[in-house]
Amino acid sequence: MNSLERIKAAIVLDAVDRTPAVPQLFGHAATLAGVALVDYLRDGGLLARCQIEALKHYGHDVVFAFMDLSVETEAVGSILLYRENQYPDVASYVLTPGCDLSALIVPDPARAGRMPELLRAAGILRREMGDTALVAGCLAGPMTLTTQLLGIETALYLAADDPGRFEKILDFAAELAIRYGTAQIAAGAHLPIIFDPAASPAVVPPQFFRELLLPRLKRVFVAFRQAGALANWLNIAGPTEAILPYYPEAGVDIANFDYYVAPDSAQQLLPHTCLDGNIKSLSFVDAAPEEIGAAASLLVTAFAGRGGFLLSSGCEIPPEAKPENIAAMVAACRGG
Amino acid sequence: MIDPEMNKLVDTLLQGDHTGALAEAKRLRAAGVAPERIVTEGMEAAMSRLDDKCTVESFNLLEIMLVGRAVSAVANELYPEGVPLEQGRATFVIATLEGDVHDLGKNITRMVLIGKGYRVVDLGKDCPVENLVNAVQREQADAVLVSGLITPVIAQVRKVKPALAERGLGGIKVVAGGAALKQSSAEALNVDYVAETAFDGAHYLDRLVRGEI
Numbered sequence: 001m002n003s004l005e006r007i008k009a010a011i012v013l014d015a016v017d018r019t020p021a022v023p024q025l026f027g028h029a030a031t032l033a034g035v036a037l038v039d040y041l042r043d044g045g046l047l048a049r050c051q052i053e054a055l056k057h058y059g060h061d062v063v064f065a066f067m068d069l070s071v072e073t074e075a076v077g078s079i080l081l082y083r084e085n086q087y088p089d090v091a092s093y094v095l096t097p098g099c100d101l102s103a104l105i106v107p108d109p110a111r112a113g114r115m116p117e118l119l120r121a122a123g124i125l126r127r128e129m130g131d132t133a134l135v136a137g138c139l140a141g142p143m144t145l146t147t148q149l150l151g152i153e154t155a156l157y158l159a160a161d162d163p164g165r166f167e168k169i170l171d172f173a174a175e176l177a178i179r180y181g182t183a184q185i186a187a188g189a190h191l192p193i194i195f196d197p198a199a200s201p202a203v204v205p206p207q208f209f210r211e212l213l214l215p216r217l218k219r220v221f222v223a224f225r226q227a228g229a230l231a232n233w234l235n236i237a238g239p240t241e242a243i244l245p246y247y248p249e250a251g252v253d254i255a256n257f258d259y260y261v262a263p264d265s266a267q268q269l270l271p272h273t274c275l276d277g278n279i280k281s282l283s284f285v286d287a288a289p290e291e292i293g294a295a296a297s298l299l300v301t302a303f304a305g306r307g308g309f310l311l312s313s314g315c316e317i318p319p320e321a322k323p324e325n326i327a328a329m330v331a332a333c334r335g336g
Numbered sequence: 337m338i339d340p341e342m343n344k345l346v347d348t349l350l351q352g353d354h355t356g357a358l359a360e361a362k363r364l365r366a367a368g369v370a371p372e373r374i375v376t377e378g379m380e381a382a383m384s385r386l387d388d389k390c391t392v393e394s395f396n397l398l399e400i401m402l403v404g405r406a407v408s409a410v411a412n413e414l415y416p417e418g419v420p421l422e423q424g425r426a427t428f429v430i431a432t433l434e435g436d437v438h439d440l441g442k443n444i445t446r447m448v449l450i451g452k453g454y455r456v457v458d459l460g461k462d463c464p465v466e467n468l469v470n471a472v473q474r475e476q477a478d479a480v481l482v483s484g485l486i487t488p489v490i491a492q493v494r495k496v497k498p499a500l501a502e503r504g505l506g507g508i509k510v511v512a513g514g515a516a517l518k519q520s521s522a523e524a525l526n527v528d529y530v531a532e533t534a535f536d537g538a539h540y541l542d543r544l545v546r547g548e549i
Contacts, residue, residue: 081437086488089437152440156398157405160352203397259519282519285487318487 003061003133004190011231011253011274013308019300021060021333022134022276022310023326024235026068027087027319029054037085037319041067044120051121052128057323058330061310063129065122065189066138067114069197072176073140073148075112076104085319095149097158101168106176109183119187126188134191136233137184141196142216143204145173152198159208167212174216181220182227190230194220197315200238209243214250221251231274237315244269258314263302275303276310279329284313284321289328296332341369342378345410349382349451352402354409361410371414375453379407383451387535395533397444404447411450418455426545429471430481431459432514433492438485441514445481445534452538465492469499472508479541482527483514493517494526509544511537 001009001017009016029050030040040047044065051063068087074080077094095104109115118137125135140148146169147155159166181192198204199213221232231253236243239260247255247270257266257277266275279295296311303309311333317326345364348356364374386403430446432439439461449456457475459467472480480500482493493512500508512522513531522530531537543549 086435086486153401153443156401159398160402201394201396205396205399208398280519282487282516285490286520286524320487 002131004131007061007134007310008230010308010310013272013274013306015307018335019303019333020062020310021058021330022062022312023058023060023329024064024281024313024316025051025054025058025060025326026064026066026138026316028317028321028326029064031085031319031321032057032323037087038082041082041088042114042117044117044122045124047117047121048124048128051125055133058326060330062134062136063125064136064138064193065118065125065184066136066193067118069140069144069195070148071114071118071140072107072145072173072180075107075109075115076149076176078149090148090151093149093151093154095169097150097154097162097165101165101172104172106172106179109180115180115183119183122184122187122189126190134230135189137181137187137189137192138195139177139180139184139192140173141194141199141213141234141236142170142173142177142220143199143213144196145176146170147198149173152203155198156204159204159212170212170216174220177220178223181224181229185224185227185229191233192224192229193233193235195235197237199243200236201240201242202238206242210246214246217250217252225251233276241265241269247273254310256312256314260314263299267303267306271306272308274308274310276312278314279312281313281315281317284317284325284329287325289322289324292325293328293332296329300332339377342374342381345374345378346382346385349379349403349406349410350385352399352406354402354406357406358409358413361413365414374410374414379410379451380453383407383448386451387538390533390535395535397440400444400448400534404444404451407451408447425453425455426478426541427455427457427475428479428481428541429457429459429468429475429477430483431463431468431471432461432483433468433489433496434462434464435492436484436486436489437461438514439483441485441534442481442483445483445513445531445537448534448538449541452542454541465495465499468496469503469505472500472505473503477508479509479511479544481511481513481537482517484512484517485515487516489516490520490525497526509549511540513537 006020030037033050078090079092080088081091082088184192233254234252235256237258254274259280345360432442446456510527511529512527529540
């Protein structure tokens with residue numbers, strides 16, 4: 001089995017020759033290559049080269065066309081603050097609670113901000129990888145993008161104070177996700193992963209997820225499937241036990257679970273869905289390789305009976321992670 | 337038991353109705369109720385109920401922010417210049433350290449502590465350790481709280497206790513919290529306590545103030 005075949009089998013809970021390794025390596029690929037993060041995040045060619053080098057170095061099963069969760073808000077008009085070796089922060093949000101929403105236009109991914117560079121990265125990765133490894137695009141989910149357009153405190157207060165207006169912005173964010181995600185598929189990504197950390201029950205109650213976010217996620221995933229996505233992958237970190245049961249209704253084929261959720265619990269809540277997780281991301285920075293290897297082996301064993309598992313971190317592996325820790329995680333998939 | 341006179345204030349606070357809570361606090365003041373009573377029997381009672389509801393498994397920012405906003409509105413009405421030092425309530429200095437501009441966790445913790453009647457000095461985000469230590473000295477703080485969402489800030493967190501010790505403030509307790517920091521341990525961060533949630537951190541500080549730590 002090659003990497004893509006292995007992941008495809010895992011998605012439908014079929015037998016695999018070994019557990020697929022999908023460490024969430026984004027900015028770490030730049031660190032590994034000795035490239036400044038700020039350059040990696042703005043140059044699709046450089047991003048693709050670093051991802052391919054990381055894949056060759058660690059021997060895992062996926063490459064990510066992913067910059068950061070500020071790409072979309074920047075494309076709409078927010079001003080970002082870039083630093084040499086950190087992800088950018090929003091210095092000035094494009095939306096305010098009272099602004100004119102009728103003027104909002106979904107940006108063209110071929111032209112707006114860094115989106116064209118991200119699409120270029122997806123295209124290069126697919127040309128280089130073909131169908132040997134999974135080429136994953138990435139984007140911010142509707143809730144996260146809404147918080148990135150307004151600022152998280154403003155967005156959450158707006159949700160309470162003016163739900164109608166909040167939902168209009170949420171709908172705009174969902175439309176943007178559809179356009180950007182389908183552009184990623186057209187550029188070569190096998191699928192776009194939706195990252196929606198602001199949809200976590202740590203941020204909003206499960207009822208909020210069910211009533212406001214689930215319908216939008218469903219709409220986005222339907223569009224991705226129609227556009228030819230290999231599968232629908234949802235990544236929400238934090239204590240997600242209360243919302244995992246809604247994932248099948250959203251059309252999720254691969255569900256991320258973080259270290260807060262026990263593997264047994266994730267399997268019970270989503271018995272027919274492929275799961276990816278859940279090594280604590282900070283441990284890749286401060287633990288020893290033996291500890292990572294042991295944690296990874298436990299996870300591989302926990303899913304041995306059921307299958308449908310991609311070994312991963314619960315959240316992004318920090319750029320400054322120790323390479324030997326990532327290697328230890330990948331080795332666990334090979335029984336090492 | 338909540339004093340019936342405070343029922344409406346507690347209810348509006350818990351509903352996150354900041355305009356209703358503010359109106360009720362003004363009504364109580366006009367009726368001659370002392371600010372201290374509104375804090376202890378109104379704000380603290382509401383925070384205690386929220387605390388009971390917010391377990392680690394059931395803790396979300398939205399609900400706490402709404403209650404926190406209402407509590408802050410009432411606190412600002414009662415003490416427009418901030419809680420005076422001479423009230424004898426414990427003082428805590430809180431900041432998001434240099435290199436991290438994500439301050440939502442800090443803001444929520446500040447609101448929870450204000451709701452519990454503490455005096456909180458908020459140094460904002462991207463705060464140098466030196467400013468933090470200066471504030472501890474100036475404000476005669478009883479403890480320091482630092483919040484961090486991203487891992488690069490960990491190096492700054494580790495500097496806080498040595499910087500306090502250099503000024504003869506080595507006995508001041510340091511509490512860390514936030515998505516990145518809570519994945520680590522107190523030992524690894526060189527702090528006294530790592531809080532899982534804002535309420536968890538507040539419980540630690542309650543014990544500290546009661547002399548149990």
